[in-house]
Amino acid sequence: MTRKLLLTHIDVPGIESFDIYRQKGGYRSVEKALKTMSPEDVVEEVKKSGLRGRGGAGFPTGMKWGFLAKPEGVPRYLVCNGDESEPGTFKDRFLMTKIPHALIEGMIVSSYALGAEVSYIYVRGEMMPQIRILEKAIAEAKAAGFLGKNILNSGYDLEIYIQPGGGAYICGEETALLESLEGKRGNPRIKPPFPAVSGLYGCPTVVNNVESIAATVPIINDGGEEYAKIGIDRSTGTKLISASGNINRPGVYEIELGVSVEEFIYSEEYCGGIAGGKRLKALVAGGSSVPVLPANLALKTAKGELRLMTYESLADGGFVTGSSMGSGGFIVYDEDQCIVRNTLNFTRFYHHESCGQCSPCREGTGWMEKLLQRIEYGGANMADINLLWDIQKNIDGNTICPLGDASAWPVASAIRHFRDEFEWHILNPEESQNRNFGLAHYADPLVPVS
Amino acid sequence: MAEEGKFKVTIDGIPVEVAPGTTILNAARLIGGDIVPPAMCYYSKLEGSGGKCRTCLVKVSKGSEKDPRPMPKLVASCRTTVMDGMEVSNITSDEVLEARKGVVEMLLINHPLDCPVCDQAGECKLQDLSYEHGTEQTRFAFERRTFERVDIGDKIQLHMNRCILCYRCVYVADQLTTKREHGVLSRGDYSEIATFIEAALDNDFIGNVIDVCPVGALTDKTFRFKNRVWFTKPVDAHRDCPTCSGNVTLWYKGDDVLRVTGRKDEYNEVDEFICNTCRFDTKRTQDWILEAPTKVDNESVITANHYLNFNPPPVIKNSSELQAANEEQLARTERLK
Structure with a gap:
C-alpha cells in the first residue's frame, strides 16, 4: 500500500471542517513552524525535501522560494495558483473540495516562510463551489486563531484572500495570473523580470500550485529529509495523479513517485486496467500539454527500461521518445480511440484559450485547428501533415509564454508517433468517418501485470 | 574590457x-x-x-x-x-x-493583403517586413478573419482586418491621454481593438494612434483615399502650437497639404507626438513655417517617384531664409534637370 501524505484522511467524514481536520492532526505544521522554526528554517526544510512544483514545470519549490527578492519596506506576496484548467487535470479541484484545510494550512506555513503578510488563492472562475468551501475554511481557521493578527502569539500576521478568475486557461500562467489578480486583462508578462523580483503590484511574489503548497504540510511535520526518502532520485515525495480516459477506475490517486506506468495503469490499486479488456494505444502522461506517447513508449523508454512515474523517467528520451510529468493529468487511450480527433480536440482548446498577445500563438493555433479539422473531416492532402509540422515548429519556443509550446507539443508528438494514422485519415476520408484507425502497428499488446 | x-x-x-x-x-x-x-x-x-x-x-x-x-x-x-x-x-x-x-507567415495569414487599396501602402512596416522575410506564396488555404470597418471618432477609421495587434495604440492612449477609451477585446485570434460599445475616441492627442500604427489598421479620415503616399512630398515644418511641440511633417501634393503627421525617424517612430489640431485641422501652408524636405530613406518608395525632383512650394520660392535652408535639395533638383 502506498504511503499517503496529502490524502491520508480523505475518507474521514467531515474532514472538510476545521474541527475534524484539527482532530486528525491538522495545523500541527503551523504550530511547529511558527513556534519552533524561523522562516529560513522552513525554506531550508522545503529545499531539503526536494519538492518540485506540482503545477507542470517541475521547478524545485525550495529553490524558487530562495530566489525571492527581499528588499526592505516592500511587501512580499504568496499567490496560490488554483486556476487548474489543463484538460485531463483535476487534482487541485479534488484537493480543494475534499480537504480545503490542507491548502490553508500549507498557505500559512508557506507565507510564513516567505514573510508574506497577505496571500492570495486565485481559483478558476468555474470552481464556484470550491471557492465557497475555501472561504468557509478560511473563516474557520481565522476563528481558531490560525489567521489574522498575531497568529498563535508568534507576532506573525497573515490574511488570505480568495480571488475567482474569469475562466481563462491562460490565467494559470503565473504572470497572466498576476495581471488578472491586479484586475487587468490576463496577458502573460514578458520575462524577465520574474515574479520573484517584480510580481504582484510590482512586489516580489512567489506563485505556487495548490498541491505544492499543500505538500509543505507533511514536509514541515515530518521534516524535509523524511519527505525526500519517498520517491526516486530527484523526484521526491508523493504526487496526485488525475487519471482519466479508458480505464476501469478513473479518479485522483496519490502515488509515491517511482511507481511504474505499467503498474499505475494495470494494478487494481490504481487505474485497474484498460476498460473493457481492450489494449492500450496511447498515453498522455501529464495533461494535454505534454507529448502523447504510443503504448510501447509509454510503458518502456526507448532504452528498454521500465517507464516510471518520475519527472526523469517520463522525460527520458526528450521529446523524441519521451514526454513529461506535467501536472499529472494522466489520460489513457484504448485501441478504439482516434489520435487525429484527440489532437484536434486539444488544438481547439489551445486555439480557444490563446490570449492573442503574440503572433505565432495567436495565428498558429487557429491555423493548426483548421488544418486538423480538414484532416479529421476530409478535404486534406498529404502536404497538410508537413505544413502542420512546420506550423508547430514555428510556434514552439517563439512565444511569450508556454501556452504556445503547449499547443505545439501534442501536435508534434502526434505526428511523430502516429503519422500513419494521419495519412490513413487523408487517404480514406470516408472510411475514417465511420471507423477508427485502431491500434498503431507498433503498439505493444501487453498482458496486465498481476 | x-x-x-x-x-x-x-x-x-x-x-x-x-x-x-x-x-x-x-x-x-x-x-x-x-x-x-x-x-x-x-x-x-x-x-x-x-x-x-x-x-x-x-x-x-x-x-x-x-x-x-x-x-x-x-x-x-x-x-x-x-x-x-x-x-x-x-x-x-x-x-x-x-x-x-515563420512569424511573418503567421502575421500574414489573416492579413487581407489589400495593399492596392490601403492608405498605408508605401510606408507600411508589414509590407517591408514581408518583402524582406516573407515567402512568395501563402500556405494558408482558409477563409481569412474579417471585421467590419469602424469609425472610432470622427477623424480615425479602424480597419481591424489589417491589424497585427501590436498594442501600440493602446499604449498611446494609456500614456498620452488621460482616459483610454479603446483596448483589446476577446482573446486569441478573435482579439480585436475596439472601443466600449462604439464609444468615440475623443482626446487632443488620440490622433497619434495613426502614427504609431505599423500597418493600415488606423487611418486618418482626413487623408483617406486622397492620394498614394509616394505621390506626396513630405516637408518638415513647425508652428507655434499651444498644445504640442508643433514639429510635424507636411505631406504635399502640388501646393496642397494633404496630411500632417509627426516626424518619423528611420525606424518609423515619431520624434514627438503631435496634437489633433496640428494633425487634422491645420492644413494650409500659411499656418506653417516650412523647414526643409524630410529626409527619406533612399530605398523607400516615397523617394522612388517624383521626390528627387523637389518642386519647392511657393512659400520657399518667396523666402530667402527657406531657400537657404533648402539649398542642398534645390541644388540637387537643379542638377537633375
Whole structure:
C-alpha cells in the first residue's frame, strides 16, 4: 500500500471542517513552524525535501522560494495558483473540495516562510463551489486563531484572500495570473523580470500550485529529509495523479513517485486496467500539454527500461521518445480511440484559450485547428501533415509564454508517433468517418501485470 | 574590457558598447544597418511596448562574460537587456531567419493583403517586413478573419482586418491621454481593438494612434483615399502650437497639404507626438513655417517617384531664409534637370 501524505484522511467524514481536520492532526505544521522554526528554517526544510512544483514545470519549490527578492519596506506576496484548467487535470479541484484545510494550512506555513503578510488563492472562475468551501475554511481557521493578527502569539500576521478568475486557461500562467489578480486583462508578462523580483503590484511574489503548497504540510511535520526518502532520485515525495480516459477506475490517486506506468495503469490499486479488456494505444502522461506517447513508449523508454512515474523517467528520451510529468493529468487511450480527433480536440482548446498577445500563438493555433479539422473531416492532402509540422515548429519556443509550446507539443508528438494514422485519415476520408484507425502497428499488446 | 560602466555586446560580430539596461534591439540600432532586427510592436517612446510580434527574435549565443552559456530559446531583442560580453546573432543565424520567416507567415495569414487599396501602402512596416522575410506564396488555404470597418471618432477609421495587434495604440492612449477609451477585446485570434460599445475616441492627442500604427489598421479620415503616399512630398515644418511641440511633417501634393503627421525617424517612430489640431485641422501652408524636405530613406518608395525632383512650394520660392535652408535639395533638383 502506498504511503499517503496529502490524502491520508480523505475518507474521514467531515474532514472538510476545521474541527475534524484539527482532530486528525491538522495545523500541527503551523504550530511547529511558527513556534519552533524561523522562516529560513522552513525554506531550508522545503529545499531539503526536494519538492518540485506540482503545477507542470517541475521547478524545485525550495529553490524558487530562495530566489525571492527581499528588499526592505516592500511587501512580499504568496499567490496560490488554483486556476487548474489543463484538460485531463483535476487534482487541485479534488484537493480543494475534499480537504480545503490542507491548502490553508500549507498557505500559512508557506507565507510564513516567505514573510508574506497577505496571500492570495486565485481559483478558476468555474470552481464556484470550491471557492465557497475555501472561504468557509478560511473563516474557520481565522476563528481558531490560525489567521489574522498575531497568529498563535508568534507576532506573525497573515490574511488570505480568495480571488475567482474569469475562466481563462491562460490565467494559470503565473504572470497572466498576476495581471488578472491586479484586475487587468490576463496577458502573460514578458520575462524577465520574474515574479520573484517584480510580481504582484510590482512586489516580489512567489506563485505556487495548490498541491505544492499543500505538500509543505507533511514536509514541515515530518521534516524535509523524511519527505525526500519517498520517491526516486530527484523526484521526491508523493504526487496526485488525475487519471482519466479508458480505464476501469478513473479518479485522483496519490502515488509515491517511482511507481511504474505499467503498474499505475494495470494494478487494481490504481487505474485497474484498460476498460473493457481492450489494449492500450496511447498515453498522455501529464495533461494535454505534454507529448502523447504510443503504448510501447509509454510503458518502456526507448532504452528498454521500465517507464516510471518520475519527472526523469517520463522525460527520458526528450521529446523524441519521451514526454513529461506535467501536472499529472494522466489520460489513457484504448485501441478504439482516434489520435487525429484527440489532437484536434486539444488544438481547439489551445486555439480557444490563446490570449492573442503574440503572433505565432495567436495565428498558429487557429491555423493548426483548421488544418486538423480538414484532416479529421476530409478535404486534406498529404502536404497538410508537413505544413502542420512546420506550423508547430514555428510556434514552439517563439512565444511569450508556454501556452504556445503547449499547443505545439501534442501536435508534434502526434505526428511523430502516429503519422500513419494521419495519412490513413487523408487517404480514406470516408472510411475514417465511420471507423477508427485502431491500434498503431507498433503498439505493444501487453498482458496486465498481476 | 568595456569602458567603465558600459557593457560590451557583439551583434553579428560587430562590437558595440552600451549603457547597462539597454536592450539588444537598441544596441543594434546604435550599430545600424542590416543587423538591426525588425520591430513591429516595439516603440521606443512607449513604455512597456514590445515583445509581442516576435519579429525581432535573435539568438543569444553567449549570455555574458560571467555566464557564457547561450540562452536556450530565441529571445525578443526589444525586451532583452544586454549583459557584458553578450554575443548575439541576428542575420548570421539561420535559426533566427527561419523563425522570423515563420512569424511573418503567421502575421500574414489573416492579413487581407489589400495593399492596392490601403492608405498605408508605401510606408507600411508589414509590407517591408514581408518583402524582406516573407515567402512568395501563402500556405494558408482558409477563409481569412474579417471585421467590419469602424469609425472610432470622427477623424480615425479602424480597419481591424489589417491589424497585427501590436498594442501600440493602446499604449498611446494609456500614456498620452488621460482616459483610454479603446483596448483589446476577446482573446486569441478573435482579439480585436475596439472601443466600449462604439464609444468615440475623443482626446487632443488620440490622433497619434495613426502614427504609431505599423500597418493600415488606423487611418486618418482626413487623408483617406486622397492620394498614394509616394505621390506626396513630405516637408518638415513647425508652428507655434499651444498644445504640442508643433514639429510635424507636411505631406504635399502640388501646393496642397494633404496630411500632417509627426516626424518619423528611420525606424518609423515619431520624434514627438503631435496634437489633433496640428494633425487634422491645420492644413494650409500659411499656418506653417516650412523647414526643409524630410529626409527619406533612399530605398523607400516615397523617394522612388517624383521626390528627387523637389518642386519647392511657393512659400520657399518667396523666402530667402527657406531657400537657404533648402539649398542642398534645390541644388540637387537643379542638377537633375
